[in-house]
Amino acid sequence: MMRRVPWALLVFLAAFSVPALASRFYTFLANDVIIWALFATSLNLLVGYTGLVSFGHAAYFGIGAYTTGILMKKLGLPFLLAFPAAGVFAGACALVFGFFCVRLTRIYFAMLTLAFAQIVWAICFKWNEVTGGEQGMPEIPYPSFDWVDRVATILPFVGGYRTSDYYYFTSLILVGVCLWLLRRIVHSPFGRMLTTIRENAERAEFIGVNVRRYELAAFVLAGGFAGLAGGIFGIFNRGVFPDFAYWTKSSEVLIMTLLGGMGTFYGPAVGALVLLWLNQQIVSYTEYWPLVLGVILVLLLFVFPGGIVGALSDLWRRLDRRRRHA
Amino acid sequence: MLEVRGLSKSFAGFQAVGDVSFTVAQGSISSIIGPNGAGKTTLFNLITGHLPADAGQVVFKGRDVTGIAPHDLCRLGMGRSFQRTNIFPRLTVFENIQAAFVSHRGRGWNLLTPVARLYREETETLLDAVGLLGQAEEISGFLSHGGQKQLELGIALALEPEILLLDEPTAGMSATETRESIALIERLTHERRLTLLFTEHDMEVVFSISRRITVLHQGRVIADGTPDEVRRDPEVRRVYLGEKHR
Numbered sequence: 187m188m189r190r191v192p193w194a195l196l197v198f199l200a201a202f203s204v205p206a207l208a209s210r211f212y213t214f215l216a217n218d219v220i221i222w223a224l225f226a227t228s229l230n231l232l233v234g235y236t237g238l239v240s241f242g243h244a245a246y247f248g249i250g251a252y253t254t255g256i257l258m259k260k261l262g263l264p265f266l267l268a269f270p271a272a273g274v275f276a277g278a279c280a281l282v283f284g285f286f287c288v289r290l291t292r293i294y295f296a297m298l299t300l301a302f303a304q305i306v307w308a309i310c311f312k313w314n315e316v317t318g319g320e321q322g323m324p325e326i327p328y329p330s331f332d333w334v335d336r337v338a339t340i341l342p343f344v345g346g347y348r349t350s351d352y353y354y355f356t357s358l359i360l361v362g363v364c365l366w367l368l369r370r371i372v373h374s375p376f377g378r379m380l381t382t383i384r385e386n387a388e389r390a391e392f393i394g395v396n397v398r399r400y401e402l403a404a405f406v407l408a409g410g411f412a413g414l415a416g417g418i419f420g421i422f423n424r425g426v427f428p429d430f431a432y433w434t435k436s437s438e439v440l441i442m443t444l445l446g447g448m449g450t451f452y453g454p455a456v457g458a459l460v461l462l463w464l465n466q467q468i469v470s471y472t473e474y475w476p477l478v479l480g481v482i483l484v485l486l487l488f489v490f491p492g493g494i495v496g497a498l499s500d501l502w503r504r505l506d507r508r509r510r511h512a
Numbered sequence: 513m514l515e516v517r518g519l520s521k522s523f524a525g526f527q528a529v530g531d532v533s534f535t536v537a538q539g540s541i542s543s544i545i546g547p548n549g550a551g552k553t554t555l556f557n558l559i560t561g562h563l564p565a566d567a568g569q570v571v572f573k574g575r576d577v578t579g580i581a582p583h584d585l586c587r588l589g590m591g592r593s594f595q596r597t598n599i600f601p602r603l604t605v606f607e608n609i610q611a612a613f614v615s616h617r618g619r620g621w622n623l624l625t626p627v628a629r630l631y632r633e634e635t636e637t638l639l640d641a642v643g644l645l646g647q648a649e650e651i652s653g654f655l656s657h658g659g660q661k662q663l664e665l666g667i668a669l670a671l672e673p674e675i676l677l678l679d680e681p682t683a684g685m686s687a688t689e690t691r692e693s694i695a696l697i698e699r700l701t702h703e704r705r706l707t708l709l710f711t712e713h714d715m716e717v718v719f720s721i722s723r724r725i726t727v728l729h730q731g732r733v734i735a736d737g738t739p740d741e742v743r744r745d746p747e748v749r750r751v752y753l754g755e756k757h758r
Contacts, residue, residue: 370626371623373628375621375625375627375630376621377623378610378627381611385599385601386599388598389598389600390600390615391562391582391583392560392582392583392591392592393667394615
């Protein structure tokens with residue numbers, strides 16, 4: 187039997203070498219992509235695995251970003267505490283909101299997630315003393331990388347990068363760990379129970395699955411990981427702003443998930459990569475990015491309902507079959 | 513084993529099930545028959561907690577289980593299948609059964625170990641028993657109608673029920689498929705010492721394997737007894753058998 191190619195590891199290593207091989211701009215783009223990849227993958231736990239379409243996933247991304255931002259800027263806490271706090275607090279909010287959301291189904295569920303997200307956005311927008319209101323919270327400090335210099339005296343090759351590069355490495359490791367955890371979760375017995383709910387909630391009840399409780403757990407996990415993504419993003423963005431929690435962000439991450447393909451684990455990450463790269467390419471030619479985005483969506487829904495990864499794996503399967511028949 | 517007392521349910525003023533009572537003895541094979549719209553499926557949904565009853569009680573193993581959630585009933589040992597085939601269509605045949613084992617044995621809250629290796633042996637044994645071992649890796653939604661019904665039976669059996677409620681297990685099957693599947697159900701019921709309660713439209717099936725038959729008409733019980741008693745009942749002959757066997 188042929189050994190399987192460790193694609194995830196290869197991609198991770200390639201991503202790790204971006205600052206050394208490419209310009210500062212590409213490091214910036216790569217950092218953006220990996221954060222959104224985590225955000226979209228967390229959403230896919232709901233959309234792709236549990237069959238719950240959330241229109242308000244940005245709420246937890248925003249909550250995570252504000253949590254880390256406030257803890258680091260206003261309270262001067264280290265990143266090591268502020269980062270997990272983003273996940274915990276976003277997860278806690280998801281527990282409260284989700285408690286109500288999972289009582290509804292389909293479009294009502296989606297609309298309630300949107301309503302909660304708009305409440306979060308309104309709080310961020312108006313609560314000046316804590317969130318900085320409309321102006322947001324600029325100048326979130328980077329985590330301290332002083333220790334790198336000390337390490338560099340022993341291992342010289344780790345030294346000599348910019349702070350933003352070190353932050354990129356940090357993000358990459360954290361995102362890598364989060365994706366690894368999410369991957370374990372979707373392939374666990376718990377993940378299988380979620381897919382039975384997606385496939386047939388009525389039947390799932392009658393194999394003994396407490397559907398609401400599992401849905402709530404998925405909602406909390408998805409919210410928590412979105413919060414972690416937000417925590418990383420606030421610092422990367424050098425500031426936290428109310429629009430992180432706005433509904434357009436929720437729709438962006440949903441489009442990424444669909445574009446990449448919600449049927450597969452890495453689909454949403456591919457969607458994040460493609461959408462951010464396209465956006466970057468296209469805005470330098472035209473100001474009509476939303477138009478292009480609209481066309482992409484229409485194509486997606488009619489021609490590739492499985493997203494990019496879905497279409498590619500279909501193609502692969504077809505080629506494979508032809509090869510075997512030949 | 514199962515006792516239903518005065519169960520009633522109305523939908524917007526229409527009485528779908530009215531004051532229905534009957535008992536199912538342990539280890540017996542009982543059936544509920546009645547013309548279309550007699551309220552058989554509603555009655556099933558009331559018993560299994562999918563619908564809240566307006567009045568009445570369901571007593572299972574001496575315990576009042578009226579109105580408790582389906583997932584809790586399932587843990588107490590009640591398994592059911594559905595009239596409209598009810599499987600997890602985009603999972604493989606194997607995964608369908610395996611999921612039932614995972615859930616039933618309380619492993620569903622395990623977040624970090626891979627699911628793939630769990631309950632392989634149990635799943636394969638059960639797939640063999642319902643005759644689907646050869647199709648284990650197929651996507652279950654692509655199985656034939658009969659195959660999906662077999663799979664549904666398998667899912668129900670994975671929950672190690674004491675009583676099995678089957679809602680029209682042979683709906684939409686050809687005569688041959690019906691015969692095979694009834695033979696399978698009968699064999700498994702005996703092997704696993706199950707109590708079986710089912711609804712069915714095929715009279716031949718009902719009278720051949722049931723020990724007790726309850727006849728519903730317009731939501732009410734009009735007869736309840738052994739196949740012979742029911743066959744002789746004048747009321748049943750008039751509203752039901754008369755219509756079918758002219």
